[in-house]
Amino acid sequence: MAQPNDFFFTGLHLTGNTSNSLGSKVTPANVVQIPGLNTLGISLARIDYAPWGINPPHTHPRASEILTVLEGTLFVGFVTSNPENRLISKVLNKGDVFVFPVGLVHFQQNVGHGNAVAMAALSSQNPGVITIANAVFGSNLPISSEVLAKAFQLDKYMVDRIQAQF
Template sequence: MANQIVLLAFVAMTCSLVIAFEPKPLQDFCIADTTSSVIRVNGFPCLDSKLAQADHFSFGGLHMPGNTTNPLGVKITPVNVAQIPGLNTLGISLARIDYAPGGVTPPHTHPRATEILTVVKGKIYVGFVTSNPENKLISKVLKKGDVFVFPIGLVHFQQNLGSGTAISQSSLSSQNPGVITIANSVFGPNPSISDDVLAKAFQVDKSIISSLQAQF
């Protein structure tokens, strides 16, 4: 009897973990009706399926290089429900990332998605940090054709180590994975986090905090 109880408890916990992620669709598709005024609940309202067209399920231009002339030297081209309305409720999205030499995708998280990255061109240094208290850095240098996984919610980054441009493509397990860039969230929110809090948290002088906040 005790073994059966343990087994049932394990099954219940497993089921609860499964349903914690995006629910399975209850119809063939649910094209996002972005013009609707209906309240959103975990996705956009559905367009009448009779109005479905091929354009609702396609996106052109992922082959086009992104403009990396910015301070980070990186351009991300997302392909999510905003670009493909037919992705609504399907729980998946893509992104192309272009890197200038030395370009960096800064430490960030995706609160609603695991990311699997494939290197299309170049040599890219990638890594993620495990949660407290270990805070272990797991990193690797990837080359063309290599694949790396960033688990859901963990802080991760990418950097182009080559002398030329680099390209990667990511698949994410959410139609709307979200992005939380650590530096922007800490030093650039509106209104600002108190410099007393940040100085104490980072164990530095307030002048350093002010200098960092000014960048965002």
């Protein structure tokens, strides 16, 4: 039986801890946190950025995203699909909105002098997230360094070094 707390979440007012290697923190509000979102096709996320922090290149396989800057200045962009692979990007300020189409690789970087905060609305209760570097260089089991070296046109030693960081 549904309960009020199935439709409730608190926490998006809290500043995320950005003291990590990326300088960002994503706080999701999706079906995991709010069971009442099941089948509703919507979710949110708060993203906090330290100065020069990034939300690294990633994709949402099940959702488009609309991002609103609440504080600060962000450089944002996405890459169109093959064969064009064209970067569509913009610098956003407080109150600006940008859309990332479903499944396309996208990112954000704080290019302002202070912290930045954005709110993302997604068109799925369970949008999923695939962070490109983590998926490619940190997969479990690892993708062979020979495959990655050829794909990224790097030497095997460099691939091994990158994989060791994940």
